[in-house]
Amino acid sequence: xxxxxxxxxxxxxxxxxxxxxxxxxxxxxxxxxxxxxxxxxxxxxxxxxxxxxxxxxxxxxxxxxxxxxxxxxxxxxxxxxxxxxxxxxxxxxxxxxxxxxxxxxxxxxxxxxxxxxxxxxxxxxxxxxxxxxxxxxxxxxxxxxxxxxxxxxxxxxxxxxxxxxxxxxxxxxxxxxxxxxxxxxxxxxxxxxxxxxxxxxxxxxxxxxxxxxxxxxxxxxxxxxxxxxxxxxxxxxxxxxxxxxxxxxxxxxxxxxxxxxxxxxxxxxxxxxxxxxxxxxxxxxxxxxxxxxxxxxxxxxxxxxxxxxxxxxxxxxxxxxxxxxxxxxxxxxxxxxxxxxxxxxxxxxxxxxxxxxxxxxxxxxxxxxxxxxxxxxxxxxxxxxxxxxxxxxxxxxxxxxxxxxxxxxxxxxxxxxxxxxxxxxxxxxxxxxxxxxxxxxxxxxxxxxxxxxxx
Numbered sequence: 001x002x003x004x005x006x007x008x009x010x011x012x013x014x015x016x017x018x019x020x021x022x023x024x025x026x027x028x029x030x031x032x033x034x035x036x037x038x039x040x041x042x043x044x045x046x047x048x049x050x051x052x053x054x055x056x057x058x059x060x061x062x063x064x065x066x067x068x069x070x071x072x073x074x075x076x077x078x079x080x081x082x083x084x085x086x087x088x089x090x091x092x093x094x095x096x097x098x099x100x101x102x103x104x105x106x107x108x109x110x111x112x113x114x115x116x117x118x119x120x121x122x123x124x125x126x127x128x129x130x131x132x133x134x135x136x137x138x139x140x141x142x143x144x145x146x147x148x149x150x151x152x153x154x155x156x157x158x159x160x161x162x163x164x165x166x167x168x169x170x171x172x173x174x175x176x177x178x179x180x181x182x183x184x185x186x187x188x189x190x191x192x193x194x195x196x197x198x199x200x201x202x203x204x205x206x207x208x209x210x211x212x213x214x215x216x217x218x219x220x221x222x223x224x225x226x227x228x229x230x231x232x233x234x235x236x237x238x239x240x241x242x243x244x245x246x247x248x249x250x251x252x253x254x255x256x257x258x259x260x261x262x263x264x265x266x267x268x269x270x271x272x273x274x275x276x277x278x279x280x281x282x283x284x285x286x287x288x289x290x291x292x293x294x295x296x297x298x299x300x301x302x303x304x305x306x307x308x309x310x311x312x313x314x315x316x317x318x319x320x321x322x323x324x325x326x327x328x329x330x331x332x333x334x335x336x337x338x339x340x341x342x343x344x345x346x347x348x349x350x351x352x353x354x355x356x357x358x359x360x361x362x363x364x365x366x367x368x369x370x371x372x373x374x375x376x377x378x379x380x381x382x383x384x385x386x387x388x389x390x391x392x393x394x395x396x397x398x399x400x401x402x403x404x405x406x407x408x409x410x411x412x413x414x415x416x417x418x419x420x421x422x423x424x425x426x427x428x429x430x431x432x433x434x435x436x437x438x439x440x441x442x443x444x445x446x447x448x449x450x451x452x453x454x455x
Contacts, residue, residue, distance in 0.1 A: 032050060032051045032054045032152070033054060033082040033084045033115070033150075033151065034053070034054065034081025034082055035054065035055045035057065035081065035082075035083045035084070036050065036054060036056045036083075036084045036085075036086065036150065037057045037058075037059060037065050037069065037084070037085045037086065038056065038057070038058045038059070038086050038088065039059055039060075039061070039064075039085060039086060039087050039088055040060065040061070040087070040088035042086050042087075042088035042119045042138075042140070043088070043140035044086065044119065044138065044146060045058070050147075050151065051151070054151070062087075062103040065085055066103075066106055066107065069083060069085065069107055069110050069111050069114060072111075073110055073111045082113060083111055083113070083115070084115045084116075084117060085107055085114060085115070085116045085117070086117050086118075086119060086138065086150070087100060087103070087116065087117070087118045087119065088119050098254070100118070100133060100134075101133050104116045104133055104134065115135045115136070116134050116135055117134060117135060117137065117138050117149065117150065118133075118134045118137050119137070119138045119139075119140060120137065136149050138150060188208070188262075190204060191204060191205055191208070191262055195265070198273075200266075201262060201263075201266050202219070202263070202266075205259055205262045205263065206218065206242075206259065209242065209256075209258060210244075210255075212251070212254065212255045213244055213248070213252055213254070213255040214247065214248075214251060215244050215246040215247035215248075215251075216246065217243065217252070217255060218242075218243050218244075219240050219241070220240070220241050220243050221239065221240065221241075222238060222240060222241050224241065224243075225241040229249040229252070230244060230245040230247075230252075231243050232249075232252045232253050232255070232256035233256065234256045234257075234259055234260040235256070235257055235260040236260045236261075236264045237260050237263050237264065240263075241256075242256040242259060276288070277289035279352075281334060281335065281353075282334050282335050282337075282353055283335075283338060284338045284351045284352055284353040284359065285350055285351065285352040286352065286353060286354075287353070287355075290350070290354055290360055290362070291423055293350055293352075293362060294362055294423050294426070295422075295423055297362055297364045298416055298421070298422065298423065298426075300364075301364070301416055301417075302416075304366070306365075307415055307416065307417075308362070308363070308415065309362075309380045309413055309414065309415045309416070310360060310363070310413070310414050310415075310426050310427065310430050311360065311361040311363065311384055311411055311412070311445070312354075312359070312360045312411055312412055312414075312427060312430035312431055312434050313358075313359055313360075313361075313409045313411025313434060313445065314357045314358045314359070314409065314411070314434070315333065315334075315337065315357045315407065315408075316407075316408045316410055316438075316442040318330065318333070318356075321333060321407070329396070330357075332396060333407065334353075337359070338351055338353070338359070340387060340390050340391060341359070341361065344383055344386055344387045344390065345361065345363070345383060345387075346363075346365060346383075348365055348366060349361060349362060349363050349364060349365075350364070360427070360430075361384075363380045363383070380413065381413070381447055384411070384413060384445050385445065387409075388408075388409055388443075391408065391409050392407065392408055392443070408442055409443070409445075410434055410437040410443060410444050410445065411434045411437065411446070412429070412430040412431060412433025412434035412435070412436070412445070412446045413430060413433065413445060413447050414426045414427070414429035414433070434446065
């Protein structure tokens with residue numbers, strides 16, 4: 001049977017019932033576990049003697065095993081029964097058992113009663129540490145022994161070593177210390193939620209890594225790295241190291257590997273998000289980002305009872321420039337227009353390319369007025385007209401002698417809440433005013449009644 005398949009005992013029918021009539025929903029028999037999950041190539045396919053009531057599942061990887069154990073635990077926990085996970089050939093490729101221990105820990109968090117067995121023969125020199133990782137070992141050369149351990153074994157209780165007694169000496173009698181609550185579990189779901197919300201996960205991830213290591217950890221610059229056991233390099237993050245003077249070296253290394261995975265994921269997530277929301281030619285935000293950003297800005301402006309303006313404009317006769325000078329020259333114009341605009345606006349404003357030569361600017365200043373007599377529309381009008389003059393005066397090398405004075409823009413300005421209360425109404429008002437500017441001979445920015453001051 002291919003990996004990823006399931007069977008009940010020796011054979012399963014397509015409807016989930018065994019040929020002997022047993023089903024997964026019936027009462028579990030006492031002579032074996034309720035479910036066996038074989039991970040990877042175990043060498044035990046076809047040689048295990050499983051009762052008809054035992055469901056057998058084959059999966060390719062440890063991640064697949066986590067999914068199977070989690071799903072079964074949620075769906076059939078009320079029916080009782082034991083799950084057994086058998087780890088196959090991956091054990092031989094992992095002599096330190098670092099990854100295997102992580103998988104075993106994760107499986108036991110999902111199902112505290114699960115038994116985890118490994119296929120292979122532990123080295124005698126490492127017998128104790130390897131036995132500590134699993135609940136038993138199976139031998140592919142002895143299927144009878146393996147079947148007995150697999151079907152009739154029980155999860156071994158974890159024993160705690162007895163501390164060596166120390167000589168007693170008189171001590172002052174004092175009140176016993178109050179018990180401290182155990183630290184909350186290192187739950188990765190918080191990091192997922194922060195990534196989806198666009199928040200930095202670094203501080204939260206270091207806090208969770210400290211819980212994994214059982215000691216406080218901190219991030220340092222790589223130039224401060226030392227070769228002692230209190231410092232661990234983070235895989236895939238060349239400029240940072242993880243420092244934990246009070247952490248055991250093995251736990252520190254494990255925490256550094258875990259943290260590196262999350263920091264690389266965050267960097268990749270931000271790169272993909274930026275790529276998905278940026279115009280590749282000009283570097284401006286794209287239309288997708290414009291609509292989302294304007295929606296968020298309108299909501300924030302409404303709550304704070306402040307103004308917000310949107311400028312929509314395009315380049316006059318841009319098609320003619322493309323036809324006369326080629327698309328390479330047209331691309332240069334688009335890039336330079338964005339560069340000019342970004343040099344004029346404030347850090348909180350956003351430049352977006354929403355069409356071929358059509359742009360939109362969200363003029364949003366969450367800090368509010370800087371002077372009691374200042375007005376938002378007036379300051380925006382000043383910025384827009386300054387930008388308009390700079391475009392007309394700009395020399396574009398690829399246009400030759402035709403450039404000065406020939407390149408102009410026309411647009412319209414709309415202000416929340418006077419011209420609209422949502423994205424569609426604001427953009428519609430700005431588009432209408434831009435069209436009016438075109439009809440008046442181009443090279444015009446129509447401001448609307450809310451902008452009743454000269455720039």
